[in-house]
Amino acid sequence: MTLACVPIMVADRPSALADAQLAADLGADIVEFRIDELFSGADDPQEEADILAIVAESPLPCIVTCRPTWEGGLYDGPEDARISLYERLGTADSPPAYIDVELKAYTASDNIRQKVNLAVQHPKQQRDVRTRLILSMHDFDGRPSDLTRRLAKARSFDAVSVIKVAYRARSLRDNLELFEILRDADRPTIALGMGEFGLMSRVLAPKFGGFLTFASLRDTSATAPGQPTLRDLLETYRFRAIGNNTKLYGVVGWPVSQSMGPLIHNAGFEAVGHDGVYLPLPIVADPGDMDLTRTSFEATFGALAEADGLHFAGASVTVPFKEHLLRMGDADEAASACGAANTWASGSVTNTDVLGLVEPLEGALGELEAKSIAVVGAGGAGRAAAWVCASRGASVTVYNRDPARAERLAAELRVACALFETLADAEADAFINCTPVGMAGGPDPDGLSIPESAMGNRGTVFFDTVYNPVDTPMIRAARAHTGRVIDGVEMFVRQAAAQFALWTGHPAPRALFDRLVRETLSSQADGA
DSSP states (O other): OOEEEEEEEOSSHHHHHHHHHHHHHHTOSEEEEEOTTTOOSSOOHHHHHHHHHHHHHOSSOEEEEOOBGGGTSSBOSOHHHHHHHHHHHHTSSSOOSEEEEEHHHHTSOHHHHHHHHHHHSOGGGSSSOOOEEEEEEEESSSSOTTHHHHHHHHHTOTTEEEEEEEEEOSSTHHHHHHHHHHHTOSSOEEEEEESGGGHHHHHTGGGGTOSEEEOBSSGGGOSSTTOOBHHIIIIISOGGGOOTTOEEEEEEESSOTTOSHHHHHHHHHHHHTOOEEEEEEEOOOOTTOHHHHHHHHHHHHHHHHHOTTTOEEEEEEOTTOHHHHGGGSEEOHHHHHHTOOOEEETTEEEOTHHHHHHHHHHHHHSOOTTOEEEEEOOSHHHHHHHHHHHHTTOEEEEEESSHHHHHHHHHHHTOEEEEGGGGGGOOOSEEEEOSSTTOTTSSOTTOOSSOGGGOOOTTOEEEEOOOSSSSOHHHHHHHHHTSOEEOHHHHHHHHHHHHHHHHHSSOOOHHHHHHHHHHHHHHHHHHO
16 A cells, blocks of 8 residues: 655754644654754754654654755755764664665665664664664656766665656656656655656556655645645545546646646545546646647647556646647547537547536527527637537627637637627627636736627626636626626536546536536635
């Protein structure tokens, strides 16, 4: 079983033990006491007494680490004092389960190795060795160029019980090498990518037999970049349910950190008993270099799809990669007609945005044939809305601030377009906002995407594809005028439900999806 370990930066004995108890209460298996802030190496008896007491009183098995500054830690005292402390810890009446020592320190001299080995193989413990050695290596800049050599060196030491490799992941592909390290391990091994690109290595550690993974108690207490919180690891990502055959799904885009996908799809997998986990899968995009963006997407996506043992089975694809996804599989009519896709399912490509748009619209208007639909925006969402409404027989008019773009879209889909300035006087059975106007954190969060002057007809439906916030300025104004609104959460949930059904073969728990999204957005709004 892969352990969930909570690292605790020790400032004092009471707070360290309180955090260890909280970690135990939340479901952690082991804690790591990072004593490099507390321990000065100045031969202070009280420091040593506090550290021994913390270990003895810990409610969970523990690792003790005093990380020096030269390996990303805080300890800058004498090296002999640090190694001597490890000796005393290893031979104490209540020793830690593990002591973490850096590969660089361990190989510095025979004397240091002998002292460390004494700590983990003391004669009094020969029948029951209770303290073991974790030999670790870290690189906060990226993959070490001599990683293979370092691994071979670490594996040459018989006294080492666990090998730990951690380096900053520069892309999702770095995780694949970390998984190879776990597969090739000759003993318990930890292989983790730091930073947002390394989350996959942390969550999928059980899939590849990792000894443990680290998760922080709080967002503010992570001891390395990219650590998830323990709550997210155990609850959102269902860490305990991940096994060798667990399928990987995720949201691919740049950025993806705020996506609701992991929240709803992982909850859905649990609800229907599907062996899968859904993760943020960021791929860097450069808006100034679309060729580089396309190449990065195709190389990374292809590597994930082909990776041995990863079982990459499905993805939600968002900006700016929707057009590029068309090249990654067999595209259906919706994706081909829209010129963009948002869903990949084991080689098949589709656009579930069209279902997210048309289903609630038909629920409000009935059949769309001969209905008049005003689509505001000529981007990906606008194209999907225009195509699906036109395909159902509606009369579609596209409005966009860039008239040339509206004209191109209209010509390609054989629909009408009109000058954006005429939108204020437009009449239609439904208006659909497909722009980011009104979106929290967007270019115009307080803007009104559709003028109030167009809201005079009580029978008109107003549909906003923006879902954060739920009540956009347009939704609030339209509700006051007509009362007939469709918010962006409904579209988001319906398109996600269609993805879920494709991936799992089960109908999605749509009510669960809707509740989770609305509760989360409400909580975020209250927190703001």
